[in-house]
Amino acid sequence: xxxxxxxxxxxxxxxxxxxxxxxxxxxxxxxxxxxxxxxxxxxxxxxxxxxxxxxxxxxxxxxxxxxxxxxxxxxxxxxxxxxxxxxxxxxxxxxxxxxxxxxxxxxxxxxxxxxxxxxxxxxxxxxxxxxxxxxxxxxxxxxxxxxxxxxxxxxxxxxxxxxxxxxxxxxxxxxxxxxxxxxxxxxxxxxxxxxxxxxxxxxxxxxxxxxxxxxxxxxxxxxxxxxxxxxxxxxxxxxxxxxxxxxxxxxxxxxxxxxxxxxxxxxxxxxxxxxxxxxxxxxxxxxxxxxxxxxxx
Ligand SMILES: Cc1cc2nc3c(=O)[nH]c(=O)nc-3n(C[C@H](O)[C@H](O)[C@H](O)COP(=O)(O)OP(=O)(O)OC[C@H]3O[C@@H](n4cnc5c(N)ncnc54)[C@H](O)[C@@H]3O)c2cc1C
Numbered sequence: 130x131x132x133x134x135x136x137x138x139x140x141x142x143x144x145x146x147x148x149x150x151x152x153x154x155x156x157x158x159x160x161x162x163x164x165x166x167x168x169x170x171x172x173x174x175x176x177x178x179x180x181x182x183x184x185x186x187x188x189x190x191x192x193x194x195x196x197x198x199x200x201x202x203x204x205x206x207x208x209x210x211x212x213x214x215x216x217x218x219x220x221x222x223x224x225x226x227x228x229x230x231x232x233x234x235x236x237x238x239x240x241x242x243x244x245x246x247x248x249x250x251x252x253x254x255x256x257x258x259x260x261x262x263x264x265x266x267x268x269x270x271x272x273x274x275x276x277x278x279x280x281x282x283x284x285x286x287x288x289x290x291x292x293x294x295x296x297x298x299x300x301x302x303x304x305x306x307x308x309x310x311x312x313x314x315x316x317x318x319x320x321x322x323x324x325x326x327x328x329x330x331x332x333x334x335x336x337x338x339x340x341x342x343x344x345x346x347x348x349x350x351x352x353x354x355x356x357x358x359x360x361x362x363x364x365x366x367x368x369x370x371x372x373x374x375x376x377x378x379x380x381x382x383x384x385x386x387x388x389x390x391x392x393x394x395x396x397x398x399x400x401x402x403x404x405x406x407x408x409x410x411x412x413x414x415x416x417x418x419x420x421x422x423x424x425x426x
Contacts, residue, residue: 141176142185148192149275152302155187157277161299163187167211167250170242195249195304198222208306210249214261215240217248227308228423229317229335233264236321236333249303252285255293255360257395258329262289262361264319265306266353267335273305282307286353289360312349315339316423320416321355322408324399331400332356334388334412336420340376344425347371352384352417357392357409364388367413381417385410 143166146152156163162184166172175181189195195211200222208217217223217234224231237243237251237260251261252272265285273282274297285306288295297303311317317337321330333355339348350371352364367388374380394405 141183143188144185145188145191149194149302149304152187152189152192153275153277153300155185156300156302159185159187163299165189165253165302167247167253168213168245170246171250171254171256189247189249200226203310205307205309208248208308210252210303210305211247212249214243214246214248214251217261218243226311227264227268227317229264229267229319229337229420230261230308232319233260233321233333233335236260236319236330238329239327248306252288252306253295253297253303255289255295256329257289257292257358257360258331258333258356259361260319260321260330260333260355263333263353263355264317264335265308266361266363267317267319267337267351269309269337269351271307272303273307274301275304276301280304286361286363292359312339314342314344314348314424316420316425318416318419318423320412320419322412328399330355332394332405332408332412334409334416336413336416338371338376338417338420338424340424345375347374347376347380352388352413354388354392354409356405357388357394359393359395362392364391364413366391371417376417376421378414378418381414381421384417385413388413 164183166186166188189211195209197209200206214234214237270285319335321333335353338350341348354362367384370383370387389406389410396402
């Protein structure tokens, strides 16, 4: 399908493929001249500001397979890339199994943006202050990427290569996100710190942890940070401060200090680098305690 004057933007062809295969063929044909259109919440802003000028848009709106949540016993959960933040925030399985993700999706902007904005679009926009990436890092998620050449999977933290830049090449489509099945005695949480109700995060912290059978020793932990650098970040030093230790307020405090030291927050009109580091320290402690409180749920 080709249309002109899309949303008042002339000279842009809009394609609405019915399945992933046709979308991939269109991406291969148009290469860097094409842009994938998911919810349009960021893309249309960039278009209207004249910051990008694609020759065509490839809409994901008519590909039903990209809007499914599929859980299989023992194999985790697959999220289609075009699932909206609203769906994730309200899905009962996501809320009970992966609370960090439901909380991150619910923390995005406003109801209007959450109804349209998709999880794949959020990841591919690669805003370092975005909420879902930090939660997905904490949950050990992987992204599946496809082109006409085949498919590959990446841990979500490896998707982000620089400021608002991903590891995707122009002919690739992010098709799904894979969440591993939750381990026994595990819990997760995402906390966002912002000044006003619909703001993006000054900082955001996702924590996913599991305990040994003794119920006190940290078996595994993953910590994702938003607003802590030029990309969403996995806080590996903070994780090392917890693994194999008894999980207490004191060890979460050590993790908070480690996270604040290892990240490189940007400074802007909303907050200084110093303030963001202080808040990362505090919110790692807080999110860690919330995740811990869920390990017996
Ligand atoms: C006012 C406002 C406030 C916001 N506040 C927040 C916030 O607080 N927290 C937060 O996390 N986010 C926030 N966002 C971002 C929002 O959450 C959306 O997720 C984000 O705008 C992109 O999602 P989308 O589906 O609309 O993608 P689009 O805008 O359609 O696309 C974004 C980019 O990703 C590419 N893309 C999209 N899908 C794919 C795919 N499957 N494969 C390959 N490339 C793809 C597009 O080509 C484009 O480059 C805000 C947005 C707005 C407009």
